[in-house]
Amino acid sequence: MIGVGLLGFGTVGGGVYQILKSKKDYIKRKLGEDIVIKKILVTDINKKRKYCVDKFLLTDKFEDIVNDSSIHVVVELIGGEEPSFSYIKAAIKNKKHIVTANKLIMAKHGEEIFRLAEENGVKIYYEGSVGGGIPIIKTLNESLVANKIEKIYGILNGTTNYILTQMTEKKMDFKEALKEAQDLGYAESDPYFDVSGLDSAYKISILSSLSYETFIDVDSLYVEGVEKIELEDIEIADELGYVIKLLAIGKRLEDESLDIRVHPTFVPKNNPISRINGVYNVVQIHGDNVGEIMMYGQGAGEMPTASAVVADIIEVAKNIKYNISNGLINNLQDHRLISIEEVENPFYIRLMVNDKPGVFAKIAKVLGDNNVSIASVIQKHRLTPVVPIFLRTHPVKEKYMNQAADELKNIDDVIEIKNIIRVEEL
Incomplete structure (x- = not known):
């Protein structure tokens, strides 16, 4: 039996609970083990929730999870920097394996977390931090291991992709498209993190760190958002044979230096990325052996992200048996990040x-x-x-x-x- 402690029971946490509950027998057949949620950390035990859950599972004390010896895996789904970062470090020090969908934590503190995990003999999994339900982390870690990754192009933020799609297809201006995204729940009331490009920057930092076997300082990346894009830009792009997308780019150059940035980009209409619309995300990868591959899907939302988190929980359970290392710390490469x-x-x-x-x-x-x-x-x-x-x-x-x-x-x-x-x- 693999015991799990959930930190957070919001949108994604609820989705994780529902998948583990509804797929319990299926997961046991696949894994050969039961995965059991032992405790769920919440701020208000008496709050009415979308999914019914036994109250004895709920706690408002982190210590009830971190000090429980029957919990092997801590799943951090609170989001933000604190208290999430402190909770993750405390759980690692108590020999708990970590699953997280927190892009901010992994982009800003990934190196410290991986080093601490290595010191304590535990594993870190973070598939849900990039691309929602797109299994891009596992693909880079396993399926493309025989490749030297040369380029990564991505549309990594569904909010901005929806806004630019509406501007392109329905001739809305930026403010109209943003308001529609907010009304539909695709954008927050304060959309800065999305429209400024920061969300995409965290994600390309994570993908580049993994692809180029180094740790990227997200604060050193060039990041530009979509706030200045106007209908006239969209129309001229179309006339010239392009579509404007907020593109996250990570390139390995000939001298092994790295070019990593996020900004609005004219993308040629003959490239498949130009046709990824709405709230969908896409990652296009160029490997020296495989050539070009592309993965796309829903980049956020309850079930797509919860699906990625549950896959990580199952992966932790498998790898506990075989003591497989994450591998990143022991194989770091020295790359220079070029200036914009x-x-x-x-x-x-x-x-x-x-x-x-x-x-x-x-x-x-x-x-x-x-x-x-x-x-x-x-x-x-x-x-x-x-x-x-x-x-x-x-x-x-x-x-x-x-x-x-x-x-x-x-x-x-x-x-x-x-x-x-x-x-x-x-």
Whole structure:
């Protein structure tokens, strides 16, 4: 019998309880062991809940779980940084194996957690922290172990993907699409964590740490959200053969340095990632032997995430028998994370300029003086004194693009640089 202690009984915790209860016999046939929830940590024992649960299982004292010798696995589903991080460390020190869906904890404190787990002879599983029900962690850990991972591209946040999908398909502006996402429960009342790109940054940090056998400092990543995307950007992207997605990118470069970032991106329509819409997530991986593979599915929600958590609980139970190590700590590689200034991409630029002769020549000169080569230009004729110009550049280092942008602001007839978006030719 494998004893489990749940920390948290919210949306995902309730889903985990329901799966373990309804699939009890099936899991025992697969595993050869019973998995039994021994205790559930909650803040209010008397609160009315979606799933009926015997009150003797509920406790509001963490000590009832961490000090219970019949509990082998602690499942952290509280979320946030504290008290989750402290609870995980205390459980590890008490020789409990850990399952968590907490992306923030794994991205910010993964190295400390893995080292502590190794010292105490326990295991850490975190499939639910990235991609909800998509089994991407297990795939990287096991199915792709014969591969050197070269690139990871992902849409890792369902909220922003839903917003951009509505802007693309229904011509909503950003605020309208965000409100609809909130009304449907896809976005929080405070959507900052999602729309700023931070949620995706935590997830690509986890995937890159695993893929490149190192620990990525999430605070050192370049992260840009979708707040500045406007309908005009969406429409020009479509005209040029692209779709705008909030893309999480992790690349191993030829010199073994790493390029890891999150930002809105022009994705070519002929790449399957461009067709992943709504609240769905996708991860596209390039391995040196397998080539390109892609996995997609629901990236959040009660049952998709609960499914991943239960799979981890079962995996812990299996691996306890065979004493299989997580393996990451003993095989760390030394990789340099390159600055965003050194990254080379084509760019899309949207400018508002005075509609008069000679303005474009001034713009072209500034770009050329800063090593920025123009690939294409679109100017929409409007009966107004100020008009938009849309430029697409050839690949250029970010630092040169930034220098050019600073100089463009000094041209009197350039009223505003409305947006600069990177183009990724996947």
